[in-house]
Amino acid sequence: MELILVGIAALADIIGGYLTIIKRRLSRDTLLYFIALAAGFILSACILDRVPETMKENPRGALWILVGFMVIYLVENLFSTHAHTAEEVQTHIEKEGTFHEHSHSFVAQDVGCEYLIAPSASYAALLGLAIHAFFDGVAITAGFAVSNHTGALMFLAVIFHKIPEGFSISSLIMGAGGSKRGGVLSALILGIATFTGGVFAYLVGSSNTGLARALLTLATGSFLYIGASDLIPATNQGRNKISIIFVMFGILLFALSLYLLGVAGIHP
Numbered sequence: 001m002e003l004i005l006v007g008i009a010a011l012a013d014i015i016g017g018y019l020t021i022i023k024r025r026l027s028r029d030t031l032l033y034f035i036a037l038a039a040g041f042i043l044s045a046c047i048l049d050r051v052p053e054t055m056k057e058n059p060r061g062a063l064w065i066l067v068g069f070m071v072i073y074l075v076e077n078l079f080s081t082h083a084h085t086a087e088e089v090q091t092h093i094e095k096e097g098t099f100h101e102h103s104h105s106f107v108a109q110d111v112g113c114e115y116l117i118a119p120s121a122s123y124a125a126l127l128g129l130a131i132h133a134f135f136d137g138v139a140i141t142a143g144f145a146v147s148n149h150t151g152a153l154m155f156l157a158v159i160f161h162k163i164p165e166g167f168s169i170s171s172l173i174m175g176a177g178g179s180k181r182g183g184v185l186s187a188l189i190l191g192i193a194t195f196t197g198g199v200f201a202y203l204v205g206s207s208n209t210g211l212a213r214a215l216l217t218l219a220t221g222s223f224l225y226i227g228a229s230d231l232i233p234a235t236n237q238g239r240n241k242i243s244i245i246f247v248m249f250g251i252l253l254f255a256l257s258l259y260l261l262g263v264a265g266i267h268p
Helices: 002-018 028-057 061-079 086-096 119-146 148-175 180-205 209-234 242-263
Strands: none
Touching: 002 119, 002 148, 002 180, 028 061, 028 148, 028 209, 028 242, 061 119, 061 209, 119 148, 119 180, 119 209, 148 180, 148 209, 148 242, 180 209
16 A cells, blocks of 8 residues: 555656646746645644654654754755756856856755756756655655554655656756756656655565664654755745745644544544
8 A cells, every 4th residue: 555655656756747848837836835835744744743753752763863854955965056047147147247056955946947057956956856755755655664644644745745846856957958858757767766765665664663663764854854944945935925825724734634534543
């Protein structure tokens, strides 16, 4: 069952990538609302569910949450490069007379083909997101190894940001001069990474609950980073106040999910 859900999450990445090449693309606002909803749900799932459960199970679990957090942080900041809008590049040229790409963390947010980004930067972004996607798969499978309640919450936390994730990386690849085929292929890579993470956690953790919990703790750290450092900043630009409401909706959706899981008899 858990691998089927991992497959669905992987497919959502591919769908997100495909949306960049069909005529009816996601509007920037729609993408932002998806991201805001995911941010609220992911942070709620981590802070209200996974972190307290981890600390209850193992007081040293916080260390592994930090390790998961820092893995994504280091990958983004050591290997990725931030995309710059055409306006930013033009303003910098007017002030400095030239423009040099410089290293920043990749933020999967307000992206589009109008952004200017070096091909090497887009590939670095793909690497960072692929590692995160791997942890997505790990979180779902390891969550179900711990309990059906945890697995269901992890699946929801993953699925809400998968389409924006696939859309973002495909747009970045195409914005760096890549073809439409290359854009969809990049989303496919994220899907494969997600499924690989799920299979890995299934093989090494399905018969070892302790190891499954350790993998889930690492994934929780990566979720905290993505939610707080990548998704929330996308709603923090002041360009669309409605996105703030969708962050709140994400928190309410988490509460509703807990209630519905309880009604269905799926408890922690």
